[in-house]
Amino acid sequence: MALVREFIEDYRGKISHFQHLAEVCAYQCESTLKRQGLRVLVTSRAKRLDSLASKVEDRAQEKNYQSIEEIYQDIVDLAGVRIALFFPQDGREVDQFIRSTFHVESIKDFPEALGDPLGYPKHFLGYVGRHYRIYMKPESLPPEERHLANHVIEVQVGTVLMHAWAEVEHDLVYKSTGGFLSQDEYAILDELNALMYEGEMALERLQTAVKSRINAEQHPFSNHYELSSYLHDQKRRVLPGPGCRFSIGRTDVLFQFLRRIGLNSVPGLRPVLQHCRFEAHAAPLSQQIVDRLLLDDPNLYTEYDQARMAVGAFDPFGTPFEAQSVFSEEGGLGPFMRSWINLEESMGEELYRILRGESASFVADPHAAEQLRSAKRLRDQILFGCQPPDPEELEQAEQSLSAMMDFLKEQEAEHSLRQQA
Structure with a gap:
């Protein structure tokens, strides 16, 4: 031995x-x-x-x-x-x-x-x-x-x-x-x-009794555990198989966000879920919910930012970046986010069709489409990640977004002139 x-x-x-x-x-x-x-x-x-x-x-x-x-x-x-x-x-x-x-x-x-x-x-x-x-x-x-x-x-x-x-x-x-x-x-x-x-x-x-109460109530969710339970139930209803790899994602920030905007309940959330994709390779459900709400009302970016910082300030697992505003001038966050929001507000659903590779009325060449997908990844890292993107990468992406926005304005001006003629 x-x-x-x-x-x-x-x-x-x-x-x-x-x-x-x-x-x-x-x-x-x-x-x-x-x-x-x-x-x-x-x-x-x-x-x-x-x-x-x-x-x-x-x-x-x-x-x-x-x-x-x-x-x-x-x-x-x-x-x-x-x-x-x-x-x-x-x-x-x-x-x-x-x-x-x-x-x-x-x-x-x-x-x-x-x-x-x-x-x-x-x-x-x-x-x-x-x-x-x-x-x-x-x-x-x-x-x-x-x-x-x-x-x-x-x-x-x-x-x-x-x-x-x-x-x-x-x-x-x-x-x-x-x-x-x-x-x-x-x-x-x-x-x-x-x-x-x-x-x-x-x-x-x-657990079944808790879920039944949550699904039947019109009252707000008490905490992010109840919100998560409801979302998991919706996932299992659509995708009942045990092999599904579709993720719910992070619900603590989502809970605070929904509470701030008055949608923190089953009746408030149900219409939003109708626009979400329950697929193995889709974005986590919590991110899809945030994306849909921000696309419908870009003014909610500020509310999401406040919810994110509120959770980040006291999260024992959080990083300093998660308690920092996404509109901070530090590291080029603010300029990039403002350019993204302007473009998202201008293009609306067309932007997300391009990102998914679907046909859209706005014709984007492959290079422009890839630039948009790259910018979306940076935007998601800022909103949902724990570390900020590289400042140089953000600066380059912001310039690309600004150029696209200028192009859209030119297209809109030309269209208005043709209508007047």
Whole structure:
């Protein structure tokens, strides 16, 4: 066991690295999921030395490790993140988030087989959850931390009740007794597991009751969690399949925006949703809602800016940019946004037809159409992103938008002259 002891000492010196790795991943999970209005508890940990030593000693007899590197490659949960769901049905949304945010190496669903510990036949399934082995994407990390993308992380997803039961079983069965309990003890654990299943069924009924109330009420949404619940219901109604990759997007800023303009309710939001595209490659639903409202009334850009800054000022996951006005002169934000709004107001629906590659009465050559799509990406980064675009890129885009606006004015003047003639 000298190699195992050598590995444990090596890991002791690296445990802070794995703790940081898990914390960064947990931050990405918690910030996105809570902003999207999903009720979750996210925790992280580096594997404890005592737990790791016991695990490696057990596996060493089977694996016949020849080097420390082999052990590191074999143990995949040195950095772990746990996502505990309030409501079981939200697992589908979390699964979509994980698949779109990280590089997923493998997925393991529990339970596997019921098993028959010491002759005791289980009546219930035991722990139910889904474990992912993932790598963070380099582009999601700052340059100085992109090395973290080279390390595997285990992400466990289950309900808060199942995670609590799993902790009890794991500590009692495997840590305290080495896996040897009496049949009475196994029977009691089985009974507790049954209570967890009953609790999950109650949570599902509670979630259904909340959704029914939200859909039936004429009153405003109380918070962005209720707004998110309503939007997820609309998504599932249109796209019921489990494989859909259509995203709801961030709802905390949307909630504040809708509240400011008096549309923070089912009756207020329903007409806007009729213009949204529920498709796998469409923009997140929250962004589509904002786009539609701003297109219908460009004066609402100011209201959206105020809502965005109000959330950004107190968001524990926010960046300084998210508390900054999109009309700030800093970094060329203001001039670009004003030029974009002028063009959007002038072209209206025609602009979005061009952006989608559809036929439009305004004929844009391929170069102009690409310039518009590039400007739209910059505009979306300003309105919905956490970091500002490059100032030079903004300046060039603003000049292109101004030139297009001048061209439209010339076209309009020529059209007026022809009508007068």
